Every structure is written in C-alpha cells, then in structure tokens.
Amino acid sequence: MQNIDQYLEEYDLLHMKEEILKIAASSIGIVKENVGEDDIPVGSSKFGGLPDLPSNLSFPIYNDGYLTFLVQLNLEEAKPFDKNNLLPNKGILYFFYDIMEQPWGMDEEDEGCFKVLYFDGHLEQLKRTPYPEETEDYFPLPAYKVVFDERFSFPEEFEGMKWNDEGIEDFYEFRERIMQETEEDVSHPMHYMLGQPFNIQNDIFEEIVYYENKEKLSWNSKEIRSKAEELVLLFQMDSDDDLEVMWGDAGILYFCINKEDLQKKQFDQVKFTLQCY
Numbered sequence: 001m002q003n004i005d006q007y008l009e010e011y012d013l014l015h016m017k018e019e020i021l022k023i024a025a026s027s028i029g030i031v032k033e034n035v036g037e038d039d040i041p042v043g044s045s046k047f048g049g050l051p052d053l054p055s056n057l058s059f060p061i062y063n064d065g066y067l068t069f070l071v072q073l074n075l076e077e078a079k080p081f082d083k084n085n086l087l088p089n090k091g092i093l094y095f096f097y098d099i100m101e102q103p104w105g106m107d108e109e110d111e112g113c114f115k116v117l118y119f120d121g122h123l124e125q126l127k128r129t130p131y132p133e134e135t136e137d138y139f140p141l142p143a144y145k146v147v148f149d150e151r152f153s154f155p156e157e158f159e160g161m162k163w164n165d166e167g168i169e170d171f172y173e174f175r176e177r178i179m180q181e182t183e184e185d186v187s188h189p190m191h192y193m194l195g196q197p198f199n200i201q202n203d204i205f206e207e208i209v210y211y212e213n214k215e216k217l218s219w220n221s222k223e224i225r226s227k228a229e230e231l232v233l234l235f236q237m238d239s240d241d242d243l244e245v246m247w248g249d250a251g252i253l254y255f256c257i258n259k260e261d262l263q264k265k266q267f268d269q270v271k272f273t274l275q276c277y
Helices: 004-010 014-023 075-081 165-180 204-212 222-228 259-263
Strands: 025-033 068-074 092-097 114-119 144-153 231-238 252-258 271-275
Touching (some): 004 165, 014 165, 025 075, 068 231, 092 231, 204 222
Antiparallel strands (some): 231 252, 252 271
C-alpha cells in the first residue's frame, strides 16, 4: 500500500488530505517479479512467456496471423485488493494484442487487433500453450511472475475543490508521482487494474464513448460524460523496458468494460485503445 501521507507532505498537500482522499480511486497494482517461467505455477498471474490455456481456448487470429500474448491475471489472486468488489471472485483473464503494428483500436480496420479471453474452470484444465506458428511477427514477451498490491489512482478533473494556481500544480505533480511511483527519478511502469486511467491525451473513458458514437454524439457533450461513467478500467499496461514493449511513443494500452458487462462476465465486450505522447 502506498504511503499517501509521504507524498502529500512532499508536495505540501497534507492540509488537503481529506479532500484529496475523497477523489481517490482504489486500484489494483500489478508488479513484476523476475522468476523463471518454469518456476511460475500453471494458472498463476504472469506477464509474457506462454499462456496457460484450457483446450477450448486458443491464440486469437488477426490479419491472417496470431496476436501476441501479453498477460494472464488470476482474479482469485487479485481479489483481496478489489476494495469495491467489481471483479469476479475467480477465473483468469488473458490479454492479447498486435504488438507489431500496434493499432490504436478505435478505427473500423482495427477490429480484432486485441482480444480478452476468460476462463472460469479448474486450474487442472490448463496447459502452458506454445504459439501455433512462429512467423516474422512472432514476438513473445519475456516472462515475469505477477503479484498484486493496493494503490490509489486519481482523476485529472474533479469538482468541489478550490485551488489556487500553485496548489493545482502541486496536485498534478503529486498525482503523477504517486501513480507512477517515481523513486530517485526512476518511474515504475503503471500496470494496474480498476480506478482511474492515467490519461496521456484525452480522458480515456470519454474517448472510447466518443469513437463508438461519433455519428451520434458531440465531443465534450453531457451524453458522452454520462456514458463514460458506465465504464471501468479493467487493465492498463504501460510501456516497459523489462517486457521489451514500447507502445507508440512511451504510451499505454487501456482495456475498459461497461460495469454491466463486467458484472455479467461478458469479457468479449471489452473496449480498447492506445494513447502515447
């Protein structure tokens, strides 16, 4: 758990602690551990390497090739940190993406550029599954064990707090520091589930709603903001040197889902986009 008081004191914001905690969102941090893939139990949470799939699931196909496996997240391992009880109690989520072309996800031709699979059976049914075919686009990520922790995330925009120019600047620096967990000028990749996305450009939720409804809704409209409130950040994956991935120019992948679809475990309804600097 992050020591929020330490960060607040560093940015001279302790006097605003109560107000800042009101806008804080609970997220589940995803932390890499450098463990050999053979030492990661089948069905455990892991980045990269080979996925542990049941016989009825396989590598998703896109543009006559196969998507790259990014991560598998065992929800039973993550659940103790799900303070708002949004996730299923168990099951495994698998995330795949076209890491070679890196489509941004919201154009019609990008359909199928990512895939989220869900397994809700017994771990005995899983098998570490090799890539079906090694082509020029074959680019597996290095394997890392995943552990979870509790952390805060914060919105960029909020109502009801009065700041002067210096105070709001302090808050934005605090927000960036705590969400990136910067230590001695080294920023850790922002891999996490739930809470507030770390937007690089537009508000992620509003951007997804807009591009799904751009023939019907205007940007910055009340309708877009209302629909954006129905979205949940299922998972965001940062650029990461250890995993040998750079999303555009130091960007982030965002996987979002409607609250109702999440409750129904309809992970085939996940929405995706990429933002970068």
